[in-house]
Amino acid sequence: MQPLVLIVEDDPGLVELLKYNLEKAGFGTAIARDGEEAMVVLAERTPDLVLLDWMLPITSGIEVCRRIRRQPGTRDLPIIMLTARGEEGDRVRGLESGADDYVTKPFSPSELVARVRAVIRRARPGVDAERLEFADLAMDLVAHRVTRGQRRVHLGPTExxxxxxxxxxxxxxxxxxxxxxxVWGHDVYVEPRTVDVHIRRLRKAINEAGEPDIIRTVRAAGYALDQPEETADA
Incomplete structure (x- = not known):
């Protein structure tokens, strides 16, 4: 799947520059013009990384970063701060607020894209891999095959x-x-309960008698892939 970068920036020219270079490099992009809009976007969809300007209207980038880190669903989300403030104290403050990296304006677009790739790779080691693994489950992206232990798992396209x-x-x-x-797409209308149907199908396919359920239901929040000893049935 195409990695998604949320660009939180109020300068239209810089937004277009970032959008063009990221999409040219194979990333999807979403845009927020201020901190409040960024939090609304994050409630609707989870990007793979946030490019966050320090100097934003309404709510500063530092405060947005802190809010992201306080929320369970986004606290591990990779964040790169963009700022014209290059002093060491400002860099330290940005990193201490929870940012994973810090880029000073003006910057080279190619260097920024390289930083984005590096931070996403650290957060998601399998992003460039041909095989994804968790516990005893493995997915071969080339052969389009899923196995659990020695057993072949048959999944439909959505699952x-x-x-x-x-x-x-x-x-x-x-x-x-x-x-x-x-999974379905931002512009496709599907009832939220449809997710529950496909989660049930996924669980039925990957779990056989005696195998722990690695899909965890989080009450009033959603679902997560989690360690078997920490999971619970829906």
Missing amino acids: FRLMRYFLEHPGRVFSREQLLNA
């Missing part, structure tokens, strides 16, 4: 995409709406 998304983000809790946007 395969759903399982892949979970494998790319182990441990992260996703709401039904976030899964719909990531």
